[in-house]
Amino acid sequence: MPDYFHGYTVVGLVAVVGVLFVAFAFLAGRLLRPSVPTPEKLMVYECGVDPVGEGWAHTQVRYYIYAFLYVIFAVDAVFLFPWATVFAADGFGAATLVEMFVFLGFLSVGLLYAWRKGVLTWT
The missing domain is CATH 1.10.287 (Helix Hairpins)
Known part of the structure; x- marks a missing residue:
């Protein structure tokens, strides 16, 4: 019976290591990045142009x-x-x-x- 679950143990271990790796990457990014919010940084970015008007746009069919x-x-x-x-x-x-x-x-x-x-x- 233990040999049967060995394959599932390996898959579960790899999944846990993957989740921990992603969580560590997000945590490291949050701790290492500079956080200086300014009004310019909080403004919506539209391809380098300041947004004008409403957010709704019509698309051609x-x-x-x-x-x-x-x-x-x-x-x-x-x-x-x-x-x-x-x-x-x-x-x-x-x-x-x-x-x-x-x-x-x-x-x-x-x-x-x-x-x-x-x-x-x-x-």
């Missing part, structure tokens, strides 16, 4: 479409590389080929949507 396009291409790349390795294995050829065409169909619908919205034009 087109940026969400750019993010949507990025997700389409990122997921495509993440899925294509493992698919290429499995496709070469014995017994997986037909099934993975059908799965890839279904996946590429979904991507095509997303690209068609972006094209219809005018995102793919450089004007």
Whole structure:
């Protein structure tokens, strides 16, 4: 029975050491940093410019479409590389080929949507 819990003991010990390490780093940072609050230091920082007006800002909807396009291409790349390795294995050829065409169909619908919205034009 003690050999069974040995693995859990090692994992628990590593977790405790990790938590203590992070706690020590935060404590050392708090003790070593200078603390001289001034009105300039307590002011909100906006990329080097003094903030003006309210904190609410409107965002263009087109940026969400750019993010949507990025997700389409990122997921495509993440899925294509493992698919290429499995496709070469014995017994997986037909099934993975059908799965890839279904996946590429979904991507095509997303690209068609972006094209219809005018995102793919450089004007």
